[in-house]
Amino acid sequence: xxxxxxxxxxxxxxxxxxxxxxxxxxxxxxxxxxxxxxxxxxxxxxxxxxxxxxxxxxxxxxxxxxxxxxxxxxxxxxxxxxxxxxxxxxxxxxxxxxxxxxxxxxxxxxxxxxxxxxxxxxxxxxxxxxxxxxxxxxxxxxxxxxxxxxxxxxxxxxxxxxxxxxxxxxxxxxxxxxxxxxxxxxxxxxxxxxxxxxxxxxxxxxxxxxxxxxxxxxxx
Numbered sequence: 001x002x003x004x005x006x007x008x009x010x011x012x013x014x015x016x017x018x019x020x021x022x023x024x025x026x027x028x029x030x031x032x033x034x035x036x037x038x039x040x041x042x043x044x045x046x047x048x049x050x051x052x053x054x055x056x057x058x059x060x061x062x063x064x065x066x067x068x069x070x071x072x073x074x075x076x077x078x079x080x081x082x083x084x085x086x087x088x089x090x091x092x093x094x095x096x097x098x099x100x101x102x103x104x105x106x107x108x109x110x111x112x113x114x115x116x117x118x119x120x121x122x123x124x125x126x127x128x129x130x131x132x133x134x135x136x137x138x139x140x141x142x143x144x145x146x147x148x149x150x151x152x153x154x155x156x157x158x159x160x161x162x163x164x165x166x167x168x169x170x171x172x173x174x175x176x177x178x179x180x181x182x183x184x185x186x187x188x189x190x191x192x193x194x195x196x197x198x199x200x201x202x203x204x205x206x207x208x209x210x211x212x213x214x215x216x217x218x219x220x
Contacts, residue, residue, distance in 0.1 A: 001128050002060035003095065004067065005051045006079060009043035014075050016067040018060040022051050026101035047099035049079045052092040053220070063092055081205070093219055096204040105130040107202040111137055111194075120199045120211040129220055131201070140193030141200075143186040149200065150186075153207035157185055160209060162197045 003022055007015040007029055017037065019025035028035040029045040054060035066088045070078065077083035096104035108124065108131040110117035124131055141149070150157055158177065162168055173195075177185065189195050201208040206219055 002054040002057050003051050004054055004060045004063040004092070005101070006049040006067065006075065007040065007045050008047050008049045009040060009045050011043050013043060014049065014072070014079075015040050015043075015045070016064050018054070018057070018064050022048055022095075022097060022101035022103060024101075048097055048101040051095045051097050051101070051103070052089065053095055054092055059091070063088065091218060093203055094205050103130055104204075105132045107132055107134060108199060109134050109136045109141065109196075109202070110199040111135065114198055116211050117199045120201075120216070123211070123213065123216060124201075124220070127220065136193040136196055136198050136200070138193070141190060141196060143183075143190040146186045146189050146196075147182075149202055149207045150182075152202075152205070153209060155207075155209060157182055160189060160197050161185075162195055165194055167192060167194050 002018055002020055004016065004018050005022055005025070007017065007026070009015060015029075015037065017025065024033065026045065026048050027033040029037060029040045031041070052063060054063055066086075067075070067078075074083060078086070096106070098104060106129070108121070110121065110133060112135060121133070146160060150160060153159075161173065161177070163174070168174075173188075180188070197209050199211055201216075201220075203219075208216060208219060
């Protein structure tokens with residue numbers, strides 16, 4: 001698994017590179033481990049600014065090339081997240097990281113007995129994608145979490161409902177939802193995790209609802 005990254009140096013400059021382990025690479029750049037780059041050695045790297053996932057070394061190298069050819073202002077805007085979406089990043093999800101390059105696992109909400117959730121977990125495991133698993137029934141999402149995920153996902157709110165579930169049908173929600181406000185729907189979803197569509201993956205700048213393998217392959 002490969003990643004393309006931006007590293008910040010003490011002089012404010014940005015270094016773009018590729019690696020299979022952002023935390024190890026940061027340690028190399030800082031001199032804590034051997035193998036750092038000539039550019040960063042005298043500039044005292046201070047933190048990893050951004051890391052993007054790539055399917056393979058070739059894809060990581062192509063992204064590195066594109067990033068290096070951005071202007072300094074464009075690089076800064078991209079790091080802040082206020083640069084309009086770039087086509088060359090469409091297949092490169094941004095990873096949540098700590099300043100030392102350690103990746104913060106994505107949140108994976110599932111119902112352990114659900115066969116689809118098991119397939120989704122196997123998909124993540126096979127690709128070595130780190131995640132924190134949360135039982136959607138035992139620890140159901142809060143209304144605040146659901147609102148944030150809904151806004152980040154760009155999906156219709158109905159996509160967050162488990163429309164094939166027994167509870168959804170028993171409550172006749174197909175008839176009731178059209179007359180409910182979004183706030184009421186968030187509260188309803190938060191009342192019982194079995195009402196929520198599963199699995200859900202929450203990343204730093206994306207949310208996936210339900211396991212659609214092609215969609216997950218394009219995003220992850």
